[in-house]
Amino acid sequence: MNDDGLSPFTRKGLATRARIVTAAARLMFERGVANTSIDEVRNAARVGGSQISHYFRDKRDLTRQVIASRRADVVAFHTQSRLGALDSVNDLQAWADACIADIDTVYRKGGCIYGSLAGELIDSDDEVRDDLAAGYDQWLELFQNGLTAMRRRGDLRPEADPRHLAASLVIAHQGGAMLTHTTGDAEPIRVAVNAAVDYVRSFAQQPQRRQSKR
């Protein structure tokens, strides 16, 4: 992967490269990786053809940069201040609510910005799938750190498994996003993320009443 500290590009070059990645990420989200051509990216980013090949070896290279960019978007979403440190049931419910608030603007349009890439690139080579798995690792870790803190503080019972609960949150989100995108119905993602948070809640020291009646 590119390390900007050792980047061969000038500051202006980096800005151009970022504009290309942003345009590609948007097109791939809206119409899929397979249905996005380099030509369309070039038009959307308003750059010349030689510029694309200057910054990206090929479509695979560009796709890998889009994966890295979307991974950063996922981390930014999960570290926004209104979600706290994802280390209380209230923070987790705030996460579910934040996802639900994006249903019409994001999930019904193209599913999860990250998961729809992972799903579509399921036949790709090991290196690309390693990129995608590393992004999931980072996402899972954000939840796992918060859940581990909750268990350490005694908010969660000792048998709560932070690794499993983190996986449940991410997986419910990914599947719910897929179903909401495909069906165009808001219900799957809303129900799935609330169910995952309720699942964490079921491990609370004082089992709390289910809160999601939405």
Added chain:
Amino acid sequence: MGDPDVLDEQRLTPKGRATRDRIVRAAAELIVAEGLSATNMERVRAAASVSGSQLAHYFADKSALIRAVIRRQIDVVLDFHRQPKLRELDSFDDFERWIDVNLRYLRQIGTSGGTPTYHALNAQLAKSDDATRATLAAGYWQWIELLEAAIGRMKERGVLTADADPRKAALTVVSAHQGGATLAFTYRAEWPHADATRFAVNYLRTFATDPTERAPRPPRRIRGRRTKSPATS
């Protein structure tokens, strides 16, 4: 149903239907072996041993053929849930076996890709065109309805409490399954699907009337599961 694809299919003679089924099966098998992008009409034609005009008679284009494969694959998913081992899929024991058969199936097909599992077809085709997406959506609703009916029977028998919502539980089970499969294929590992199916069944257990059934079962330990994040950037 007013689906033009399905109406076309119903108009066929028994012999026509057999030929059509052979084409769909050949296409599904090609997708298993080669992946969706490597599957084209000419290769399907050769694999099904039909002429070009026969193929064109049943399927106007690749998109129509792919929609038929999607309908075939949701039947595979529904039949999977109706296998005798799962009985009526309306008890916690049945759902525990559902976890087992899911993991066994994943082990059998492998996670290397190229299989026409429903999540893979969905992820690769949901952004192609509206007719294809509508076919994928119809499959999901059938799957959700099957589970909603099964979970509804558990509620009627008093196995689940009155506040259990069979539709929401069914949506959660299917979402968990599809999300787990996506991560399993990304990681090329079983653990995501083990966590996903365990979450689905434990979530259902939170509505159990019997306190011993309500207790969550521990996630299964699976070889090769994630331990620590690799320090890649």
